[in-house]
Amino acid sequence: MIGGKSVLGLIAARGGSKGVPGKNIFVVNGRPLIQWSIDAARASGYIDRLILSSDDSAIMDVARNAGCEVPFRRDAALASDTASAIDVVADALMRVPGYDIVVLLQPTSPLRIAADIDGAIELLVSSGAGACVTVREADEHPYWMFRLGDDGRLSRFAEPAGGMPLRRQDLPPAWSLNGAVYVADCGWFLQHRTFLSPATVGYPMPADRSLDIDTVADLELLQRILGEEVNGPLPSSP
Structure with missing residues (x-):
C-alpha cells in the first residue's frame, strides 16, 4: 500500500510462446525465469497482493511454489499469439477487483529489482499521472x-x-520502453485501456537491468551476465 492506495501485482505468463518455448520456466542460476520476477515483486514495499495470470499448468505450479498466488486460470482466448496484454490486465482486474493501483510485471525482465518496481509506483503516485512505465x-x-x-x-x-x-x-x-514495469491507476486503466498516453510518465532504469528475454540469444546473454556456464540445454527456437 502507498498513500492509502492498495496495490495489486500481476505477473502475466502464457504457455504458448513460439519464440522460445518454455522460456518462462527455464532455470537460470537455480531459479525458473518467472521466479526472478516473483522474488522482486515479493520484495516490493508497496505490493499488497501478487497474482499470476496464466493458461499453463506448469507455469502455474512453478509460480505457486515460488510464493505467487494463482487465483484463476486464464481463458484460452487470452493466451493466443494475438491476445493483447491490455486485455489480460483488464481480465485480471475484473476477476480480482478492489485495488487502486495495478503493477504489471512480465517474466521476461528478470534483472529488474524491487527498487525499480517501487520507484515506478512512487512516481505514479507523486506525479498524479494515470500510468507509469519504465524506460532506458x-x-x-x-x-x-x-x-x-x-x-x-x-x-x-x-x-x-x-x-x-x-x-x-x-x-x-x-x-x-524496456518492458520491465507497467503501473497504472486501476480506474484510469479500465477507462483508457492502455499504459501509454499523454498522461503516462516514464521511470528511468539502467541498461544493465533492462534486458528483455525474447530469443535464445537473450537467454544466453542473461547466463553470461550472471556468470553461469552456458553448457546446459537451452530451449530451442522453432
Missing part, C-alpha cells in the same frame, strides 16, 4: 534513423532542431 536510454537515437523510400532515397524519422547534423555528445536524451 535508447540504443539508437531517432535523429540517426531513416526511412527508405521506394526510390531508395533516405528521409529522417525525426529532424534535429535547425536541421544540422549532430555529434553524439550533442544529442538530446532519447528513451525506449
Whole structure:
C-alpha cells in the first residue's frame, strides 16, 4: 500500500510462446525465469497482493511454489499469439477487483529489482499521472534513423532542431520502453485501456537491468551476465 492506495501485482505468463518455448520456466542460476520476477515483486514495499495470470499448468505450479498466488486460470482466448496484454490486465482486474493501483510485471525482465518496481509506483503516485512505465536510454537515437523510400532515397524519422547534423555528445536524451514495469491507476486503466498516453510518465532504469528475454540469444546473454556456464540445454527456437 502507498498513500492509502492498495496495490495489486500481476505477473502475466502464457504457455504458448513460439519464440522460445518454455522460456518462462527455464532455470537460470537455480531459479525458473518467472521466479526472478516473483522474488522482486515479493520484495516490493508497496505490493499488497501478487497474482499470476496464466493458461499453463506448469507455469502455474512453478509460480505457486515460488510464493505467487494463482487465483484463476486464464481463458484460452487470452493466451493466443494475438491476445493483447491490455486485455489480460483488464481480465485480471475484473476477476480480482478492489485495488487502486495495478503493477504489471512480465517474466521476461528478470534483472529488474524491487527498487525499480517501487520507484515506478512512487512516481505514479507523486506525479498524479494515470500510468507509469519504465524506460532506458535508447540504443539508437531517432535523429540517426531513416526511412527508405521506394526510390531508395533516405528521409529522417525525426529532424534535429535547425536541421544540422549532430555529434553524439550533442544529442538530446532519447528513451525506449524496456518492458520491465507497467503501473497504472486501476480506474484510469479500465477507462483508457492502455499504459501509454499523454498522461503516462516514464521511470528511468539502467541498461544493465533492462534486458528483455525474447530469443535464445537473450537467454544466453542473461547466463553470461550472471556468470553461469552456458553448457546446459537451452530451449530451442522453432
